[in-house]
Amino acid sequence: MDExxxxxxMGDIAAEFAAYTTGAPVVDTKAPGGPxxxxxxxxxxxxxLVNPANRRKHTVIVVGTGLAGGAAGATLAExxxxxxxxxxxxxxxxxxxxxxxxGINAAKNYRNDGDSVHRLFYDTVKGGDFRARxxxxxxxxxxxxxxxxxxxxQGVPFAREYxxxxxxxxxxxxxxxxxxxxxxxxxxxxxxxxxxxxxxxIAAGTVEMHARTEMLDLIVVxxxxxxxxxxxxxxxxxxxxxADAVVLASGGYGNVxxxxxxxxxxxxxxxxxxxxxxxxxxxxxFTQIHPTCIPRTGEHQSKLTLMSESLRNDGRIWVPKAKxxxxxxNEIPEDExxxxxxxxxxAFGNLVPRDIASRAAKNVCxxxxxxxxxxxxxxxxxxxxxxxMGRKAVEEKYGNLFDMYARITAEDPYTVPMRIxxxxxxxxxxxxxxxxxxxxVPGLFAIGEANFSDHGANRLxxxxxxxxxxxxYFVLPSTINDYLARNPHRSGDDDVNDEHPxxxxxxxxxxxxxRLLLAVDGDRTPDSFHRELGELMWEFCGMARTEPGLRKAxxxxxxxxxxxxxxxxxxxxxxxxxxxxxxxxxxxxYLELAELMCLDALHRDESCGGHFREESQTPDGEAAxxxxxxxxxxxxxxxxxxxxxxxHKEDLVFEYVHPTQRSYA
Amino acid sequence: MKLTLRVWRQQNADAxxxxxxxxxxxxxxxxxxxxMLDTLNEELILRGDDxxxxxxxxxxxxxxxxxxxxxxxxxxxxxxTTCQLHMRxxxxxxxxxxxxxxxxxxxxxxxxxxxxxxxxxxxxAGGYVTAPTGAAxxxxxxxVPKPDADFAFENAECIGCGACVAACPNGxxxxxxxxxxNHLNVLPQGxxxxxxxxxxxxxxxxxxGFGGCTLAGECATxxxxxxxxxxxxxxxxxxxxxxxxxxxR
Numbered sequence: 001m002d003e004x005x006x007x008x009x010m011g012d013i014a015a016e017f018a019a020y021t022t023g024a025p026v027v028d029t030k031a032p033g034g035p036x037x038x039x040x041x042x043x044x045x046x047x048x049l050v051n052p053a054n055r056r057k058h059t060v061i062v063v064g065t066g067l068a069g070g071a072a073g074a075t076l077a078e079x080x081x082x083x084x085x086x087x088x089x090x091x092x093x094x095x096x097x098x099x100x101x102x103g104i105n106a107a108k109n110y111r112n113d114g115d116s117v118h119r120l121f122y123d124t125v126k127g128g129d130f131r132a133r134x135x136x137x138x139x140x141x142x143x144x145x146x147x148x149x150x151x152x153x154q155g156v157p158f159a160r161e162y163x164x165x166x167x168x169x170x171x172x173x174x175x176x177x178x179x180x181x182x183x184x185x186x187x188x189x190x191x192x193x194x195x196x197x198x199x200x201x202i203a204a205g206t207v208e209m210h211a212r213t214e215m216l217d218l219i220v221v222x223x224x225x226x227x228x229x230x231x232x233x234x235x236x237x238x239x240x241x242x243a244d245a246v247v248l249a250s251g252g253y254g255n256v257x258x259x260x261x262x263x264x265x266x267x268x269x270x271x272x273x274x275x276x277x278x279x280x281x282x283x284x285x286f287t288q289i290h291p292t293c294i295p296r297t298g299e300h301q302s303k304l305t306l307m308s309e310s311l312r313n314d315g316r317i318w319v320p321k322a323k324x325x326x327x328x329x330n331e332i333p334e335d336e337x338x339x340x341x342x343x344x345x346x347a348f349g350n351l352v353p354r355d356i357a358s359r360a361a362k363n364v365c366x367x368x369x370x371x372x373x374x375x376x377x378x379x380x381x382x383x384x385x386x387x388x389m390g391r392k393a394v395e396e397k398y399g400n401l402f403d404m405y406a407r408i409t410a411e412d413p414y415t416v417p418m419r420i421x422x423x424x425x426x427x428x429x430x431x432x433x434x435x436x437x438x439x440x441v442p443g444l445f446a447i448g449e450a451n452f453s454d455h456g457a458n459r460l461x462x463x464x465x466x467x468x469x470x471x472x473y474f475v476l477p478s479t480i481n482d483y484l485a486r487n488p489h490r491s492g493d494d495d496v497n498d499e500h501p502x503x504x505x506x507x508x509x510x511x512x513x514x515r516l517l518l519a520v521d522g523d524r525t526p527d528s529f530h531r532e533l534g535e536l537m538w539e540f541c542g543m544a545r546t547e548p549g550l551r552k553a554x555x556x557x558x559x560x561x562x563x564x565x566x567x568x569x570x571x572x573x574x575x576x577x578x579x580x581x582x583x584x585x586x587x588x589x590y591l592e593l594a595e596l597m598c599l600d601a602l603h604r605d606e607s608c609g610g611h612f613r614e615e616s617q618t619p620d621g622e623a624a625x626x627x628x629x630x631x632x633x634x635x636x637x638x639x640x641x642x643x644x645x646x647x648h649k650e651d652l653v654f655e656y657v658h659p660t661q662r663s664y665a
Numbered sequence: 666m667k668l669t670l671r672v673w674r675q676q677n678a679d680a681x682x683x684x685x686x687x688x689x690x691x692x693x694x695x696x697x698x699x700x701m702l703d704t705l706n707e708e709l710i711l712r713g714d715d716x717x718x719x720x721x722x723x724x725x726x727x728x729x730x731x732x733x734x735x736x737x738x739x740x741x742x743x744x745x746t747t748c749q750l751h752m753r754x755x756x757x758x759x760x761x762x763x764x765x766x767x768x769x770x771x772x773x774x775x776x777x778x779x780x781x782x783x784x785x786x787x788x789x790a791g792g793y794v795t796a797p798t799g800a801a802x803x804x805x806x807x808x809v810p811k812p813d814a815d816f817a818f819e820n821a822e823c824i825g826c827g828a829c830v831a832a833c834p835n836g837x838x839x840x841x842x843x844x845x846x847n848h849l850n851v852l853p854q855g856x857x858x859x860x861x862x863x864x865x866x867x868x869x870x871x872x873x874g875f876g877g878c879t880l881a882g883e884c885a886t887x888x889x890x891x892x893x894x895x896x897x898x899x900x901x902x903x904x905x906x907x908x909x910x911x912x913x914r
Contacts, residue, residue, distance in 0.1 A: 098727050577778065
């Protein structure tokens with residue numbers, strides 16, 4: 001805390017950025033009224049349709065091939081649209097949705113345990129700490145049941161019971177068994193389902209797939225999204241692609257923190273460039289820290305590995321009762337262990353939501369009771385589960401996770417408790433979208449983790465896969481029709497081409513940026529800047545945030561940005577496969593997005609979900625919301641690099657689930 | 666630990682490649698193999714040299730991007746992906762050879778990066794169930810016996826990394842192709858396209874220039890996901906059955 005003493009003396013640049021202004025409220029004009037369970041039907045009925053014969057004349061660009069993008073590309077092509085799709089990976093099969101382990105929620109009520117669409121809706125609104133839209137969340141819960149049907153029809157090998165029916169389990173923070181899973185590889189299997197559906201369309205010629213191609217900017221002409229600028233990562237060639245609508249399915253921005261559970265190349269460039277071109281960015285400070293990751297081992301750490309929190313169903317979390325107890329776990333007797341989640345939250349125990357589990361782990365480590373290198377870890381112990389169920393049953397359920405843990409740590413979790421520590425995992429914030437998933441730039445849509453829409457301030461476990469697939473298979477393919485029908489494509493419509501002044505400007509911007517990165521020829525690597533930014537963000541905009549800390553970060557970020565442009569070293573040229581150039585260009589955007597995240601966290605002077613402001617907590621240390629002032633989504637409008645953005649508030653109304661202070665005790 | 670690395674460097678697909686030697690120091694046993702390469706690359710960048718290009722993304726052993734032949738073994742000495750290989754598998758003072766996948770159907774893009782799009786085209790040829798969005802019946806309408814579901818899952822675990830091809834003396838893609846054929850063909854949802862799937866995927870596999878299978882078994886030994894050699898037998902049976910039934914080859 002000492003280093004925070006000088007924060008009152010903050011720099012002029014930070015003050016200028018923090019002096020944001022508030023603009024007109026942003027209103028979701030697409031959200032229908034009426035009973036919440038009829039709104040999705042109402043909207044689908046009111047939305048205009050495109051004549052099937054005309055659809056092939058419309059081109060839709062989809063950026064990203066994860067669950068949301070893969071599902072959307074395949075479905076739009078099935079409907080008859082011409083889809084042009086992009087991914088930075090060498091194959092659309094590798095998007096990071098593939099790493100999701102635990103499962104996917106659906107209100108099927110196959111267990112007859114009292115589940116329903118309404119309960120999933122209720123749990124998701126409550127879990128999101130009353131910062132999500134009721135209409136969107138209810139739609140998500142309704143669609144959840146169709147997703148399971150769709151995936152089973154594609155041949156997704158979900159876990160089954162001996163009778164041949166689908167198995168489910170309960171998962172992170174809920175009391176019903178509604179999570180469908182495929183061992184610990186649910187994301188992989190769902191993604192391969194979407195990838196295979198997409199592959200069928202690629203073979204049919206309805207999807208034009210560009211792998212190893214990264215979107216670097218958005219083309220907005222006459223106020224409408226009309227295309228993108230993208231770089232072929234193999235040849236380095238920068239090209240333009242035009243369309244009638246652009247869909248961003250490029251994932252979240254957790255890699256701002258350098259160390260996260262995201263893939264190494266997951267990045268924020270597509271959404272940040274869209275933000276710079278006019279799309280509002282909502283709730284950027286809502287980031288999720290996942291409680292069950294493998295602790296870091298040293299400076300060389302390049303990323304963190306998550307283990308499914310389904311482990312919390314059977315594993316028990318504890319630390320020694322005494323500070324600095326460095327005996328091996330197995331030598332610490334039962335009565336000297338503190339099963340702190342079970343103690344503090346007797347009703348939910350080890351299954352409390354992610355933000356609560358993460359913060360509790362941080363608290364016990366801050367008290368000096370953490371275990372493992374640097375005291376940055378807590379135990380996740382399966383001894384009881386193995387005693388109760390037998391080793392074979394534990395192996396059946398969690399075998400691949402145990403193997404993964406053993407490979408990374410060289411420890412055997414069947415005999416020694418696992419060590420876990422929280423890590424950045426998911427970003428609830430993202431581009432602001434209306435009920436149709438359209439951003440504030442007409443014709444620009446954002447789906448999956450790239451948007452902010454359904455999880456409020458905290459996402460429940462097994463809900464990311466649900467939302468990605470709901471958006472991609474069902475929501476976007478219905479709502480995009482309305483936009484395309486109202487903005488019909490005229491044949492021979494070539495008003496936007498490389499000669500258009502707007503396109504020329506966007507192209508020149510992109511080329512200049514890359515040229516400049518190559519020209520600086522300084523003395524620091526891209527990773528060194530990324531690591532520095534990430535450490536700053538983890539310290540001041542991570543699990544617990546304070547006003548002085550955020551102000552400090554807001555002061556530091558422009559300084560890092562300035563140093564970046566003075567000292568960055570990117571070898572090679574732009575006209576070749578150049579991974580350093582890719583990295584450096586992504587960091588340019590992180591260095592701006594980080595600033596907005598800190599400002600958003602500073603302005604939201606309350607705690608809610610994953611956003612914990614130390615100034616706003618209950619006497620027993622829980623997040624204290626301030627509903628009178630902050631029951632809104634914060635949608636930020638870009639002005640210029642380092643200059644104060646404009647805040648537009650979208651008021652949230654709760655008609656069905658009445659805000660209560662969350663209590664999991 | 667201190668290591669000597671001999672790394673395949675090749676500027677692009679058309680250039681000639683060669684092994685280059687680098688020394689790295691201060692390598693921790695806890696580092697992953699790719700973090701060791703990150704360390705080398707940080708040094709190369711500061712020296713003004715071109716860093717070594719390699720494919721990687723999730724670093725959790727699931728995306729299938731990483732693809733290095735280490736001391737002659739696809740993904741190195743342990744049965745895992747390169748990203749999950751740790752330096753504790755090596756000794757201080759070791760010399761380590763690092764090469765890209767070697768197969769004529771996987772041309773080198775740069776250094777250790779190869780083009781595996783042939784795999785995508787094999788899937789496009791039939792590695793899917795035709796189930797347009799919205800047309801699905803209720804999930805519980807068709808129970809699937811647990812052994813079939815488990816068999817499908819075990820084959821579906823393939824991450825498409827290509828280690829099977831890299832390890833095969835013939836550069837064959839039989840293990841990859843068979844994993845998808847078995848996954849979908851055993852399920853009732855995959856049954857309507859059972860014959861066309863295997864015939865079309867095998868035909869595409871041949872067209873891509875992968876070698877023939879002599880059941881050497883190296884593929885299954887290299888596979889980080891443990892897809893068994895018997896998967897190939899399964900596909901051969903499916904293929905025979907399909908040719909008899911359809912009269913096609």
